Amino acid sequence: MKRILSMVMMIVITVTSFGFCSYNSNSVVSADTVSWPSGPGLVAETAVMIDASTGSVLFDKKCHQKMYPASITKIMTALLTIENCNLDDTVTFSQSAIDTLEPEAANIGAVVGEEMSVKDCLYALMLQSANEVASALAEHVSGSIEEFAKLMNKRAKQAGANDAHFANACGLFNKKHYVTAYDMAKIMQAALQYPVFREIINSSSYTLPTDNKRKEPLTISQRHQMVQPWNSFHYDGIIGGKTGFVNESGTTLVTSAQRDGMTLITVVLNSPGTNSYVDTTALLDFGFKNFKLTNVSENDTRFENKSTFTNNFDSIFKTKLHRLSLSKDAVVVLPKDANFADTTSTITLNEDSSDDNNTVATISYSYGNHTIGTAPVLYSEVSNKISVNATVTPEESTTVDTETSVDSENSNNSSKVSDKDTTKKTTKKETVSKSHFKFSSAIFKIIIIAVILVILAVIIIFFKKKMDHLNAVRASKRRRNR
Template sequence: MSLRRRLRPFISFLLACQLFVLTAYGKPDWPRDTGVQAEAGIVVDMDSGAVLFGQNIHLPYPPASITKLLTALVVLEHCQLDETVEFSETAVNSVESDSGNKLGSVAGDRLSVEDCLYGMLLESSNQAANALAEHTAGSIPDFVEMMNEKIAQLGCTESHFNNPSGLNGDTQYVSAYDMAIIARAAFSNEELLTISSTLSRKLAGTANYPGGITVENENRLIKPDDELYYPSAKAGKTGYLIAAGNTLVTYGEENGRRLVSVILKGQPRQYFMDARTLMEFGFRDFKNIAPAESEGRYVTGEEVLHLDRGDFACQDLMIDPAAVITLPNGASLEDADVTLDALPAEYSERAVGQLTYTYNDRVIGTAFLLAKDGVALPDAPQETPEEGETEPAESVPAENAASPESEGASLSAGATAAIVVLVLAVLLGVGFAAWRYIQHKKEMERLARRRAERRRRLEESGEWEEFERIRAMQKSRRAEDE
């Protein structure tokens, strides 16, 4: 067997190794295409906070009745479900003339907070929203102030509300990004989620409906007998104004994952399909990973970390087991970069730092770094959130992404990249040397063929013996000269 044939498997192996290293190091791209037709849309993972897709998510739009999710959240944080709400003249009549009165409410009607919430979230009663606002804050303007304080607390910076119902207002606007933040907070409230996911509910009697009135959920995605039914959609809120178009917030669950989508300035019927498209995209193309199950950075070894709450050896720390990050299918935890940041304003009892995970400059989740049981902590803990309840990240989509700034140490893929480059250099060097050897071998074989052809021609002409005699004389002379 020729040397060339012997080297061929070796060269193939080297090339395969190079391809393997390049393939292993390349991160899967972040999925992008959805085909959403609404002007603005977003889908966010409920648990990690990662923005999976965004379209015009930082532009302001009229929210219409999806405003009522914020109204319900503020009410539930300040009222009990069994409290009695009395409808005032202001609550009944402070609405636009063509906005309707779906509950047939009149001044003097009395319903529980719970019934008002069902009437407001299922059939979008504007009168119920006003009555709840007055009951909670004493007046509608004071309640609106509470609404804006709440969104500021949540971190919303691109939105403002001036009424609790979502009707037209000169300073009533919301971005898809902020609305997703509000929706995550709203659907984290179990009572609100239960109400919003209910298909129908009979309310207590009122002046116009002494025997009670049954309200129906207007979200077609969650109604099994509707042609637009989407099984993974569990709750949500619809909205419509001429200026706002169709708006929709949807909460969905599938295979243990939870998503929230927002549609702004949508078209009739299509806005339900847009919401479904976003949900299917998020469930199909992404997965959640718990860093505590496989993360070794910052929690192994004897290295000492100098943190705000003291100095801690890595081996004395653990990652919040409840935290998750969101990655594209095909990506792994090793593909994510992680930074150790200072603690936020509120943190759990055993937290000493916060890990922020990014993927191609997108925040894909956070996790508290916790001191293990038995490890002394020098200062008193904050009260909220409870241990094991890492606050999910507010992620930035690629079109608006910036490199995150860290107040702590950063572990990234830099070291891995250096090793990969070194390995590639070695493999390329070996491959180049082998290629040069094969080229030299080919040249020698070409010269041998030329000599054989020349000998054949000389033999055919009868000049070979004379040629060999002359070559022998030349060799003899060279030997004498040496």
């Protein structure tokens, strides 16, 4: 059914292009006529800033150039640990994990046979940047650092970090251990999906408890200065991040901060000393000052149906209505002085039609040459418990621009209303909206007629060719008889 609806959706897009559905005439803006805010000058050799919710690149300085990451590698180590372990699992330090420590490398003084929880290890990894902890976690997850590196590379591709290649869990220099600024931003974006990761990197300090080898608690402090409340580099809205340094990489820094519902991720590579914090602050200030998040379903009306087409569709599905809707959570990121009407979009059908995947298509939005976000087109089934002749006024229906005229009404609103009188007033409106399939009867009839005409045309062409063949045979016989 979802595959059929996907095909119907594309037919509707074609129909709308021929004027059967009214079109809000938004001008199509070329890449040459839109303006994108200019970012700050940076000391860093390469850098990037992305919006975490959309993955859109807001600032780019050679962000696809391969660089050595140093200890920001540990973001990937933390991500894989969170995804493959329980926080109360026990990690046992091996001799090989301890032996990965180089002179003056960050550590917590762990010893062979020491046992720590995964949770404590994650704090030691991200705050203290302990190298032996990174190696111990790698062995705990995959059995060896070499196998863990394979898992890192696989997970990097899944996160969209296509140019990265990892050789170890802690970031020690290796010619085959490299990333790009964009890669690290995508890995950070994936890690931020986990609340425990956010909690850890936002901590100023943490006390490691005693264990089978450690007889006294050990308090470790956050190395990322923008997280430290007492530090002059502390940033309002900071979530956290990770520092890094080896001689071959220079100072590296990954940072995330949130303001007004927008989360930004910055990566600066080879930005010497405290310049990494100056660069990062400049990027974050630029991002929050110049960009905004815009909800797609509330703004995209380029193929909006007018009142002529808002009559309820006489359902052929009897007890259930099959509906396509644009995700209400979908957002795009735009310059603050930009209009949503100036965006362009393309639609891609989802080839996965399995029942556990209700996304039938994805709409990708651009502003000039900049990709600014996507919106999934969702499939759902709702009960048809009202008369098929019910109608919905333009004010009661929500039609959004998926270039398909689909419904984005939230069917769960009524469960959140506690006042009985309010519930009575809204029940009829919400029930109608739930059962309203947004392909109007007029559009559906046009599609049916078009299909019938195509079939008739095929039949006529077939019989015409057959008659032409028979006439040719008869004419040939007549010529021979002469």
